Amino acid sequence: MNKKFVLGIYDDEDVLLHAIENIRAAGTKIYEVFSPYPIHGIDDVLGIKRSRLPIVAFFGGLTGMSFALWMQIWMLGFDWPMIIGGKPHISLPAFIPVTFELTVLFSAFSMVIAFFIVSNLKPSLRVNMLDKRSTDDKFVMAIEVKDGVTDLSALNELLRSNGAVEVNEKEVVK
Amino acid sequence: MIAVGVVLLIAGIIFAAAGGGGEHQAEGHEAAAAGHEAVSWTKRLFVNLWMNNVYFSGIALIGTFFVAIQYVSYAGWSVLIKRIPEAMSYYLPIGGVIMLLVYLFGSHDIFHWTHDYLYDVNSPEYDPIIAGKSGYLNTAFFLIRMALYFGLWIMFSMWLRKESINEDMNGGTANYHKSIRISAMFLVVFGITSSTSAWDWVLSIDTHWFSTMFGWYVFASWWVSGLAAITLTVIILKQNGYLKMVNSNHLHDLGKFVFAFSIFWTYIWFSQFLLYWYANIPEEAIYFIERLGGNAGHYKWIFFTNLLINFAFPFLVLMTRDAKRQMIMLKLVTIAILVGHWLDFYLMMMPGTLGTSAGIGFIEIGTALMFLGIFLLAFTKGLTKASLVPINHPFVEESVHHHV
Numbered sequence: 001m002n003k004k005f006v007l008g009i010y011d012d013e014d015v016l017l018h019a020i021e022n023i024r025a026a027g028t029k030i031y032e033v034f035s036p037y038p039i040h041g042i043d044d045v046l047g048i049k050r051s052r053l054p055i056v057a058f059f060g061g062l063t064g065m066s067f068a069l070w071m072q073i074w075m076l077g078f079d080w081p082m083i084i085g086g087k088p089h090i091s092l093p094a095f096i097p098v099t100f101e102l103t104v105l106f107s108a109f110s111m112v113i114a115f116f117i118v119s120n121l122k123p124s125l126r127v128n129m130l131d132k133r134s135t136d137d138k139f140v141m142a143i144e145v146k147d148g149v150t151d152l153s154a155l156n157e158l159l160r161s162n163g164a165v166e167v168n169e170k171e172v173v174k
Numbered sequence: 175m176i177a178v179g180v181v182l183l184i185a186g187i188i189f190a191a192a193g194g195g196g197e198h199q200a201e202g203h204e205a206a207a208a209g210h211e212a213v214s215w216t217k218r219l220f221v222n223l224w225m226n227n228v229y230f231s232g233i234a235l236i237g238t239f240f241v242a243i244q245y246v247s248y249a250g251w252s253v254l255i256k257r258i259p260e261a262m263s264y265y266l267p268i269g270g271v272i273m274l275l276v277y278l279f280g281s282h283d284i285f286h287w288t289h290d291y292l293y294d295v296n297s298p299e300y301d302p303i304i305a306g307k308s309g310y311l312n313t314a315f316f317l318i319r320m321a322l323y324f325g326l327w328i329m330f331s332m333w334l335r336k337e338s339i340n341e342d343m344n345g346g347t348a349n350y351h352k353s354i355r356i357s358a359m360f361l362v363v364f365g366i367t368s369s370t371s372a373w374d375w376v377l378s379i380d381t382h383w384f385s386t387m388f389g390w391y392v393f394a395s396w397w398v399s400g401l402a403a404i405t406l407t408v409i410i411l412k413q414n415g416y417l418k419m420v421n422s423n424h425l426h427d428l429g430k431f432v433f434a435f436s437i438f439w440t441y442i443w444f445s446q447f448l449l450y451w452y453a454n455i456p457e458e459a460i461y462f463i464e465r466l467g468g469n470a471g472h473y474k475w476i477f478f479t480n481l482l483i484n485f486a487f488p489f490l491v492l493m494t495r496d497a498k499r500q501m502i503m504l505k506l507v508t509i510a511i512l513v514g515h516w517l518d519f520y521l522m523m524m525p526g527t528l529g530t531s532a533g534i535g536f537i538e539i540g541t542a543l544m545f546l547g548i549f550l551l552a553f554t555k556g557l558t559k560a561s562l563v564p565i566n567h568p569f570v571e572e573s574v575h576h577h578v
Contacts, residue, residue, distance in 0.1 A: 040577070054494070085452060093451050096444060 003172045004145040005031065006155050007131055008164035009138050013039050016139045019162035020045045023141075026158060031144045034134035056114040057107045064106025068099040128172045145169070218537055220280030221527045226545040227276060228375050229399070229519045231269030232392070234549070236400025237262030238331040239364055242357035245334075250572035251427055254420050254563055258407050260338060261556030262400070263331035265549050270324035273375075277320065284527055287311045287381045304381050311378055319374055323367045330360040338564055345566040368393045376519075379526040383461045387446040392522075394439040398484075399515040401431045402508035407553075409501045409508075416562055422499040423576045429498030433488060436511060440485040464525040472530050476521050483514035516542060 010016040017039070023030060024047065033046065076082060077090040087094065116122070134140040141164075143155065152169075159167045237259035244252045281288040291297040292304045304311070333356050341349035369389025377388045385391070405428040411417045450458045465473045488507045497503040524532040564570060 050495075058493070086454070087452075093444075093448055096448070 004147070005130060005142045005170050005172065006145055006150075006152065006159070007166075007168045007170055008141040008143070008159035008162075009131065009133070009166035009168065010141065010163060011138055011165055012163070013139065015163040016141070017042065017045055019141065019159070019164065022162050023143075023158060028143060028155070028158065031142045034130065034140040034142070036135055036137065036139075039139075053111055053114060057111050060110025061103045061107035063110070064103040065099055067106070068102035069095065072098060130170055130172070131168070215537070216280075217283040218528060218531075219541070220276060220283040221523060222537055222541040223272070223276045224280065224284050224375075225519050225523045226516075226541050227269055227272045228523075229396075229516055230265060230545050230549045231273065232396035233400045233403050234263050234265035234269055234552075235327055235331075235364075235368070236396050237404070238266075238327065238334060238360065239397070240400065240404065241334055241338075242330075242360045242364070245354045245357035246361060248354075248569075250569035251424065251576040253567045253569045253573035254417065254424060254576075255404065255408050255428075256338075256564060256567075257557065257560060257562050258411070259400075259404050260331075260335050261553055261559070262403065262407075263327075263335070264556030265552040266324065266328050266331055268548060268552055270320075270328065273320060273324070274317075277317070281313070285378060285381070286526075287378060288313060307381070311381070316374060319370065323371050326363050326367060330356065330363065334360070338567075339560050341566045342561060342564060343566075347568050350568050368396070376522050379523055380461060382457065385446055385450075385461075387442060391439075391442050391446055394435065394442045395515050395518050398432065398435040398439050399512055401428070401435055402511040402515075404428065405432055405504055406508040406512070409505055411562070413501065419563070419574050421576075423578050424573075425501065425504060426495070426498045426578050427576075429492055429504055432504070432508060432511065433492040433498065436484060436488040436492075440481070440489075443481070443485075465521060469525055469530050472532065473521060473525055476517055480514065480518050480521055483510050484518060487514075 008019070010019065013035075016033070016035075020030065020033065020042070024045075030046065033042065035042070072095045073090050076084075081089045083089070084094070129135075130142050131138065131140045141159070143159075145152065145155075156167050240252075240259040241256055243249075244256060276284075286292075287304050287307070289299075291299045292301040293308055294300055334353055337349045337353045337356065341353075372389045372392035376392055377383075377385065405425070408417060408420060408425070408428065412420055447462065450462060453459075460468075465477050467474070487510050491503060491507050492498055520534075520538075567573075
């Protein structure tokens with residue numbers, strides 16, 4: 001199925017930020033904004049919620065910690081008890097370094113994997129470039145067009161009145 | 175906007191001059207009255223004076239260290255709060271004087287190595303190990319070092335402070351660039367003296383024992399307490415209507431500092447503990463035995479409380495972003511850390527001096543509050559001396575618009 005977009009092209013980041021505010025206030029849903037570099041504060045303006053990745057990190061870390069402790073206690077305490085350095089079979093201080101490392105490892109891996117899944121990054125991913133100039137010197141605001149619902153001329157007017165230097169239409173093949 | 179900074183000139187004197195002064199007087203009596211209860215109360219008092227002075231002098235020193243770090247790293251975010259660590263160092267001269275007096279009058283009570291008979295070959299108490307250390311641990315050199323540490327620290331803190339105040343008057347970037355050079359010099363001095371002063375003042379109490387981690391350990395303890403003190407002061411000042419431009423973004427950064435360095439302290443703690451625990455060599459392990467099962471288990475609860483309050487509590491509470499941005503959470507954690515690291519210093523000094531006769535009674539709490547009072551008086555006096563916002567600092571705008 002094809003998707004149609006109206007692209008508002010901006011050449012100033014402040015104009016863009018105000019345009020986003022006004023256009024969202026007018027009730028128009030913005031599909032995505034493309035920019036050559038990260039714009040400070042754009043997340044708030046676009047209404048993007050804070051990432052929930054830290055929660056994944058916490059539970060990943062908790063899993064790693066539990067796994068490391070269970071592994072060492074079970075292996076060295078029950079499955080194959082060994083006396084190392086004259087210490088008791090289960091001696092917590094010696095387990096701390098491994099526990100720490102596995103906590104960090106699980107936490108990091110769970111974050112990376114969760115990020116890949118959530119943002120749908122996979123080897124077969126094809127990226128549709130809506131406007132190549134968004135990698136150079138222009139900011140591109142994409143608004144999805146729904147046939148029969150979106151009023152194109154009104155949208156054109158809204159974008160231009162908010163400082164767009166150009167308004168284009170683009171169809172993307174899925 | 176910058177004019178607001180000038181209005182802020184009437185600093186936090188009101189709350190602290192009243193609160194700090196009151197505590198100071200009340201507790202002075204308490205400490206004196208309680209003195210008669212203990213058996214060797216002079217010894218106990220001297221050790222307490224020494225311990226509290228080391229703790230508070232360290233926090234005062236961290237003030238200058240914090241400012242120096244901000245300069246050499248070209249940090250912009252911290253400009254709005256930089257007058258607070260600057261003012262903390264106003265305690266350093268007082269700390270130096272108290273340190274000298276306590277040493278002159280109480281050295282035998284605090285330091286085992288100051289007794290002459292240890293070095294007399296004919297004495298039955300002759301100690302070849304301590305005698306072998308006499309090249310470093312002797313009263314003359316000890317006093318020279320003490321004077322040198324305080325001299326250098328006070329000089330650099332006053333020098334940085336002077337540049338900072340001149341900047342308020344003159345503007346321009348000359349003072350700023352000079353401050354960076356001073357800070358770099360100070361950091362070299364600090365790197366050496368923070369370790370050696372820790373050996374002198376804390377480690378030499380347990381004269382036979384040694385630890386290559388010890389300088390770091392004391393530094394970590396001072397540093398996280400200093401950060402907690404800065405954060406707590408910022409919050410109290412803000413809640414009393416000063417520092418209006420400080421917002422949750424600045425608090426967030428301070429919270430990250432406190433969070434990170436409470437973990438750093440734990441890391442150092444564990445690095446020291448693990449090696450001694452694992453090797454289990456008697457002359458090394460004795461230090462931890464004294465603090466765990468030894469001394470009739472007298473210090474066991476402090477040993478574990480220390481870890482709980484200084485690691486587990488800040489780690490779990492300050493983990494989320496929201497907690498670091500809320501004043502109530504930060505207040506809870508910073509107060510816990512300040513109390514916790516006081517206990518940490520208690521645990522470093524008491525077993526080697528008082529052994530089983532140590533306790534936490536009126537003397538301990540009284541001395542601690544007395545020192546807190548003196549510290550707050552010096553600190554708030556420093557705060558009133560200049561605008562709370564360094565108005566001509568080149569990064570002041572960046573700090574006002576700081577956003578994380």
